Structure formats: C-alpha cells, structure tokens
Amino acid sequence: MNTNLIAGVVTGNAQREGGERRGWFIGDFITPPDDPRSTSDIEVKWGIHAAGDKRSDWTEPATVTTISILISGRFCLQFPDGEIVLSSQGDYVLWLPGVTHSWHAEEASVVLTVRWPSQSS
Template sequence: MNDGTTRPDGIHTGRAAADAALDHGWLLGHFKPPGDPRHSEDVEIKWGVHPPGDERAEWARGEVRTALLVLISGRFRMMFPERDVVLSEQGDYVVWGKGVDHSWRAEEESVVLTVRWPSVAGYRIEPAP
C-alpha cells in the first residue's frame, strides 16, 4: 500500500514523487509535524525532480550540514567553489561536508535523492512567484 498515509502502527507508506510534490521535494526532516514518522531532527531526505535548466535560486553558503546527493536519472551538475561535479550515470553521487558552499543545475530532466544531516531549520529558499 503506497497511499501516502500513516497507519496506527506508526508506519507511513507513500510514493516519493507524489509526496515530494506536497513539500518542495522533502520527504523527511524537522519540517514534518511532530508525531509523524517522517519527522526527524537528525536527517532530511528530498526527492528532487528537475526540468532541464532548473537551477538553485542562490548559492547555499555557510552550510552546517553534511549532504549526499545521488542521481536517479538525467544529468545533474553540482557546483562548488573550487570545482563542478557532473553526475551523468544512474547511481553517481557526491558527498560534501559542513562549510562547503554549493549550488546546482539540472543539465537534463533529472531526478535526484538528497540526504542531509542533521535536520536544521532556516535553509529554505522560497520559490519565485
């Protein structure tokens, strides 16, 4: 059963693409309501679906988390101050740590899975109107 619900046993099932669309891609993290099995102060997980040319609105600076980004499909560029990393084959991934400024751009329609830890409030960029 993948209907995006939490059962009384505390198990939540869903579909990443459908659930992610409800919260800017985020499936798990501090921003989910307390009591929801997807609420976590320890980790954040995002299912990112990006059309070609989609890019981060501004660089993430002063990062206080560690992150892992895995390419599911497409071609995705991660930009760092000293170099770019292009993920082009399913399963390609990049990890960066605290203090590493970064941005990104989808070179093709792309799906990526991002895991960040810990889950820290205050890093959200509001989408353009």
C-alpha cells in the first residue's frame, strides 16, 4: 500500500496485499486500525483460482450481503437451491444474509468479491 503520492489517496495491489488473508484486502481485519483500508463498512477480496480449485465444504450461512463479479475465466457458485455459472467478464451473483454457498473454478478465474458490512475474515 502507498499513501504518500496524493493526499487522501491510497494505492496498492489487491493480489499482493490480500495474500495473507485468502485474498481479502479491505475490511475491519486490516491492522493497524488507522489504515485507510481498515473499515467495518465493507470487505473486498481479489480471488485468483486455478482451474479445478474448489471449496469442498459449504460456508456457514452468510451474516452479510455478498457480490462476486467475474473478471476473467469461468467460475461456478453453488447454493442450496441451485448453481450460477459466471462465464462472461462482468457476470455477477449477489446473495443475501442467511444464504450458504460453495464454489469451484471451471477455468482459471479471477473473481472480485465484496461483502458488507465487514464480518472479520
């Protein structure tokens, strides 16, 4: 992260900064708490997945609203009532609190995920 270029502006690299937190690089888990990326309002994740990557178990029911947006590749999100395949750049799926999910990468994929409010990863 770089905060020295322009007053009030932060730059960085989502992939590098999220490396220690499974891709999450904005949220209330960022320390120190005075870091501009530390917020309880939202969390942002840059997810890079090799073809065949998958979450083998279901998540706990969400306590937040979440949106996943496909940057590249082909990515499948599974929900109790069916699955959604993100196949074109910009495809997204949004789910509400109370919904559980799992996922798998049908192709090498990059997915931007945002959830709000921050729930601490």
